[in-house]
Amino acid sequence: MSTFRTSLRIVAAHRVIILVYLLTLSMFGLLMGLSVTDTADEVVDTHATVAVVDRDGSEVSRGVTRYLGSVGEARPLKDSRQALQDATAQNRISYILIIPAGYGQSLQASARQGGKPPALETVVNYESAAGSLMDVRTTSYLEQVRTYLGTVTDDPARAVALADAAMKHTASAELVPQEATPLPRSLLVYAQFSLYPLTAFAIVAVSTLMTSLGRRAVRSRLSAAPVSGWERGRGLMGSCLVVGLMGWAWILCLGVAVFGRGYLVSAAPLLGVVAAALGAYTLVPVSLGFLLGQLGLKENAANVIANIGGLAMSFLGGAWISTDLMPAALVTVARFTPTYWANRAMTGASEVTSVSADTVLPLLTNCGVCALFAVAIFSVGLAVGRTRARSSL
The missing domain is CATH 3.40.1710.10 (abc type-2 transporter like domain)
Structure with a gap:
């Protein structure tokens, strides 16, 4: 039996998780983005x-x-x-x-x-x-x-x-055109507030998959299949990445469709940075769900960790409150969260005035730092799985 196909069937059987954690919670970020008024491209003289x-x-x-x-x-x-x-x-x-x-x-x-x-x-x-x-x-x-x-x-x-x-001698004002079209603030706010539903969905979906695969009947059938342990591990990793890809694609496509349709050509590199930041961050909850599954935690415990952990990381990373308003000690703690680096990359993409290697590469570096958190957590999950496998022999 193919581990990859079996895993996808398990995910499909738990499609309620997709509807609740991904589709429903993503409306939270959508509403926050719609509540933001983007800056106009002209100077308006207001009369109070x-x-x-x-x-x-x-x-x-x-x-x-x-x-x-x-x-x-x-x-x-x-x-x-x-x-x-x-x-x-x-x-x-x-x-x-x-x-x-x-x-x-x-x-x-x-x-x-x-x-x-x-x-x-x-x-x-x-x-x-x-x-x-x-x-x-x-x-x-x-x-x-x-x-x-x-x-x-x-x-x-x-x-x-x-x-x-x-006082009659007033100066006229005009906006100085920028070299690059800045991304709308509504898209940034949407992406920031979508980190929590992305976290909750990926952790719960992957941990549920791991729990289902760990049941004795399923584990026995997979072990009896004529495939090597490397192939089973590769299939499991692929299915976890597919779960993360689903969440990443939905969040990104929804944001671009609602807030970024007019920037696909004029600000394509900056949209690419936002996509890379969301993708790098998606790997973190996927690896967390993998770790929780390796630890053998039940679905209720995974739900609690997903929701509380997602809220905590979003807050500490500056997704909801700017780190400029946080105490210095709290900002120091925030640097040890993947949300901080993903949010830093997305915020930078919405603030740059020109697109060049000097401006884009530092933002992609932040995405790489965020991805390193996923690599570290996934490595711990692999170590835990090997330890439990040896102890069960």
């Missing part, structure tokens, strides 16, 4: 909704009110606590500026004496960066007025007019 509560009525306050109305969409707002609370709670206005009484005089006095400028009250919408940008523009405008009051004129109206003229 603004409101000014002027309690001063000076030339300076009227000037900054006109300026904010020219760079944003001015909205009326009553000067009451209820109106301010409603506008903030309902997120109707991105930026609210409250100018206290006597602000114009205080700004003029600080310009003459060289002191600190008076403070303003602002309310910035937490759901958008447009409000923060308007706050930067307000500060820049008032700094212009203060500079003119301190160096050119003592007349606030004259200083406001000079600031208005200066």
Whole structure:
């Protein structure tokens, strides 16, 4: 009896594992990728909704009110606590500026004496960066007025007019084209969050296969077949690789079909790096499943290890949280996980600005380091299998 064909029949008999661990869990990465908005290829000038509560009525306050109305969409707002609370709670206005009484005089006095400028009250919408940008523009405008009051004129109206003229001279912005088309961030996020379902599927499928092959009836039939131990081992290894190939092909094809269809030509080398990273990482859970099967663990234990281990490796490797946000000690630990190196290769492929040997080879080196983890684990599995075989004689 061919070990390879028997193994594939066993995998086919446990097709529920494929449906649950591969197809269903892969939707987790798909949803995370769809939730990401890719950066546009053009510069968009955003206009935030603004409101000014002027309690001063000076030339300076009227000037900054006109300026904010020219760079944003001015909205009326009553000067009451209820109106301010409603506008903030309902997120109707991105930026609210409250100018206290006597602000114009205080700004003029600080310009003459060289002191600190008076403070303003602002309310910035937490759901958008447009409000923060308007706050930067307000500060820049008032700094212009203060500079003119301190160096050119003592007349606030004259200083406001000079600031208005200066702020009209703006520079246009455009994106500098890159030598290589960067991969979309949605594809990177999908690949990162697909490492967990890939881990869970491969470990459970391979360990289940190993457990089934280890049963006395199946083992006796395989041993009675006129094939050498090397051929049986080669067939077993081939069947394990087929399981991993199934998981790798599904995750990669789904990601390319949904997120990378427009990059098959323009960013083919970078897609190749992502495919190599996923392929190198797939070998790790395959070898882990092989090891668990050699240890004789039951299916329930393999399920627990697959799920907890997959979650832990995804977290430590920076697939869910960037390693830049982790403590240094945790990053040191992460370097001893295959997820770290696979994620490093995929992240690098999404950030490079040019495709050359100098940029691609280091990424492929990371894939090679990830594959070394699989080689080490598979070697341990072979040693465990030989030890158990000798002890059973």
